[in-house]
Amino acid sequence: MFKRNKPSATDRKRELFAQGATQSLLKNDIKNFHSLSQLVLSAGGLRKTASKHSKTTHFEIEILDAQTRKQICIVDKVSPTSTLRDVKQKIHKACPQWYPSRIGLQLEHGGPFLKDYVTIQSIAASSIVTLYFTDLGQQVSWTTVFLAEYTGPLLIYLIFYMRLTYIYDAKESSRRFRHPVVHLACFCHCLHYARYLLETLFVHKLSGEHTPLKNLIKGCAFYWGFTCWIAYYINHPQYTPPSFGNRQITVSVLNFLICEAGNHFINVVLAHPNHTGHNACFPSPSYNPFTWLFMFVSCPNYTYEIGSWISFTIMTQTLPVGIFALLLSIQMSLWAQKKHKVYLKKFDSYVHRKSAMIPFIL
Template identity: 45%
Template sequence: MEGGGSPREGGQGAPCAPPLLELWRQVPPPKKPKKAVLFFEVEILDARTREKLCFLDKVEPHATIADIKSLFSKAHPQWYPARQSLRLDPKGRSLKDEDVLQTLPVGTTATLYFRDLGAQISWVTVFLTEYAGPLLIYLLFYNCTYYWGFAAWMAYYINHPLYTPPAYGDEQVKVALAVFLFCQLGNFSIHVALRNLRPAGSKTRKIPYPTRNPFTWLFLLVSCPNYTYEVGSWIGFTIMTQCLPVALFSLVGFVQMAIWAQGKHRSYLREFRDYPPLRSPIIPFLL
């Protein structure tokens, strides 16, 4: 028959059937059956009373004791994980947080016993508490031994049952107390004047001069009237108490403040060419 032929010889016939290999490639591979996950049930009992505290359903087998503690704390927030002790036996040892449930000698329904460890302190807190005390005590005494030591010494003698009152009685106490308060008020006034000398945010240094406050007029004669008033306060306290340790405290304080005042006076002279020449460091015309 003319014009005929097999489908392979012409383009007008039916398409060729796909090879068997291509059909095999198009068939999707069979899906692997999913393995069934075996979940655990965990009941948590009180180790002392055997009372059931919590029941956890569908716990994954690879869950750790830490995971179980977290789930348990959701039901009982007052027992956060750090204060929980879970064990297999009421009197047994505590399980470790990293222990895995499926590796424990329990069935699919596991029974754990709970004990409250009480409030727990983290190791960071323990570390800070241990070292904070020595550091704090050291810092309190560093450059402070003078004040702490003398304060204890003076307080011991002044408050001792055998303490002897001042020779002139109440009159001496009243006069000395007036001197003490007067000098303390002067000391406060000087500090206020020094604070107001430099505007907020400014680093400009200026020569301190007297203000309208009469207590600041001591700037006319000394560079550090705050130290002058401080020494006067402790002289008044010495007269008021008539106590030897107080007198020694005042003397040592005067020596230290004189050293500070001389240093500040020299600094003023180096920094300001027009610094008032009549000023002394701490005692007018003397020192």
């Protein structure tokens, strides 16, 4: 057998030096690999998606004037879950002359106004967010607009229905017999606007957003003005009943009531959470036959609304009602086409075969 020689001191030093160099190289390789991994992750989309705002606990909001691009104020220490409504409240504290309802915020100059429910985290690209400010002017809530638009016609029509002496001649009013259609017209007109008022208060889920005051003025002028014109002719002592008598009146009244019921049930369906939330789906017909119109049009509430006023026109056979129904039809057809385009983008598989308001036509 061969006897193994005992390593010398020099050999031990060389061996230890080699082991140290190997460990140092391994450590350097691991460190370099880690650095390379960090570089790849930071350059790619994975790190950006995974750690977006993960270390940002508060944001700083810079508010610039949309016209002059000058800085108005800075809102600091804004949490990621804060909404633009919260930001508007803080802007109001810094600048009391601007109420939250007057403040319009844009993510980019000339872009759309952001909704109040949008969170800061969803629009922030970094810890500093720049928003453009626009003064929207004096605002009113949509609830106020609807209540004013519908309360006026309800009261105005009743004033003309009572044939007050400062509107009609007292002697002529006392001598003239009122045709039953005059009473039916008052009932149908009041029913229509009373339903609108009740639905505004208890059915419609308004977002709480506001609209310029000029829209309230224009809406009230339109509805109140036409109500005065319509009520004056229908309740006039010299008003003549429809040409085809009771048959024309009966058919039109029944159709009016059917359209009013259909409009109400459609509004109830549209107010359901499944059709208004983020996971909304297109309304589908139910066991209620008034909802079956969803199979043919995207906006059956407008269809029923136009049907009501066409029926009222036939029932009363007056020119002012016909002009009002025509103008309302034009406006609602524009609204329906606009909503239909939105539905096509959002629910393509549901509404691509439907019409906007009139089945197979419009």
